[in-house]
Amino acid sequence: MDLETHYATGPPETSRLARTPHGRLEYLRTRELLHRFLPGHARVLDVGGGTGVHAAWLAGEGHTVHLVDVVPGHVATASAVPGVTARVGDARQLAVDSAAWDVVLLLGPLYHLVDAADRARALAEARRVLRPGGLVAAAGISRYLSLLETGAAGTLTDDRVAPIRDVVTTGAYDGHVGFVPTHWHTATELHDELAAAGFTGTGVYGVEGPAWPALDEAGLTAFDSRVEAALRAARLAERDPHLVHASAHLLALARRPA
Template sequence: MSADLFEYYGVDGVEDTRLRRSPHGRLEFLRTQELLRRHLGAGHTRERGAEPGPRRILDVGGATGIHAAWLAADGHRVHVVDLVPAHVAAAARLPGVTASVGDAVALAAPDASADVVLLFGPLYHLGAATDRARALAEAVRVLRPGGLLAAAGISRYLSLLENGTNGGLTETAEPPIRQVIETGDYDGQAGFVDAHFHTAGELRAEVEAAGLRDVTVYGVEGPAWPALDVAGLDAFDALSGGALRCARLAERDPLLINASAHFLAVAHVGR
């Protein structure tokens, strides 16, 4: 783990509030719940073939357990793996959640021991394609036959849309934003750590290359998220219903999917 990554997550604790403190973070949280529950067989919008019932979920890079908490409340058995000891300690205090320190590229879990593996952070924190491939291979190894992978990516267009909407797209900001659009290499210029940002097609290709089947990539927030941020938290309740509908309508649209701030790739291990 790089010193920068530990400083960002392990010292100032921003991950604990990332999905609560901004309108687009709240939208991301709601949509991630919606999409994952759809594939876990919960609710009237479940995907065809989704299996209802409790699952053994390995939440890799699960941080303080913001997703583990609601998954455990839904009845699933959730184990969080994270590089940051403070995150692991916080997650382990959650009802129905266990946690341990670990690395996405070398998981301690046995082969075929999980029904579901979540990679909601590792694929953008692993800058090298070979390391992302290792993390995906580890996820495949620990999943049972027919098991479900859900992997998140950050859109290459996040910085463009965010800064183009909030007034931050200055002459100075333009070159690094152009770089991340063209290459996916994000240099931390807006306060985040160095990372890899995906296109929807690139994320799909990486998941398919790991040998997974039935790969579907969703745009999580849809194209309305920058407007929510400009409107502010006080307007979230009034505007979020329309933004959620917008996200659903555009979630697989090839012309709009990259306007989401994040992607969620969902796939299965062959039986």
């Protein structure tokens, strides 16, 4: 299934970060991590920005935001977000000027690009369009996501053991717990891909931390009473090499050399 068909027929992308406890936690932590590094009033290129969930708050805080996404329906929705411009485009070949952006967000493309050469091209494009000293924020999915999710939910059946072992070992996710086939990262792999693209000072952070499966099991009605503890756990574990992969997502932050 191609991405346009997947996103047209699946649950609406506009609500992805609101309809589950771990989605809400992902939103809060991604915003929190970006706030640590964003310059004031930045020119932000949101590549693979979907329907503009993050673009909306960035624009609301005074940043100039242009969104690029491969799915036309996402672009149509994002175009209606106040303060956001949007166009259809591919992370591997961005139709924007070189050295023109303070920040490039790649919060979706890297896991959808299952070929390492395609991920390298996307990162090279991000480097090209960033100004010297500019910030890239690149997200990956942890290879341990489905192991933690199915183990906590009681759905780790015998037929899922082999595909889960495969994704942990190789990063090749086959869709066994939903979603389209994608590439899932380790923190080291994500770091090394950015370094190979010429970025410096890379730090890889666990986004949701180790409490997200428990949040999902408790359900949305318990989210407000549990989220502060989950956020504290995420902050404690965000750079811990033993626990960083307990997050569902990883976020690498790095700079184009000045």
